[in-house]
Amino acid sequence: MKVTVDEDKCCGAGQCVLIAPEVFDQREDDGIVIILDAEPPEQLRVPVREAAGVCPAAAIVLSEIA
Incomplete structure (x- = not known):
């Protein structure tokens, strides 16, 4: 699995950080x-x-690695 993020879409809600803090963080x-x-x-x-x-x-966009 590959994780990418469209920063232009991100609204900074932080749900991803709460659910998967090993993978996501937020800019200060x-x-x-x-x-x-x-x-x-x-x-x-x-x-x-x-x-x-x-x-x-x-x-957040998820894709499978071939």
Whole structure:
């Protein structure tokens, strides 16, 4: 799994950080998401999918690595 974020869409709600803090963080100045691990291990895939699903701006994009 590869995680990317459209920073222009991100509204800084922070739900992703609460659900998967090992993968997401927020910038101090504006709250925009920061990806800590763009290719999270298997055990983090469920919370990462949940974080993407609850993102109010649909800014988190998940893709499978071939």
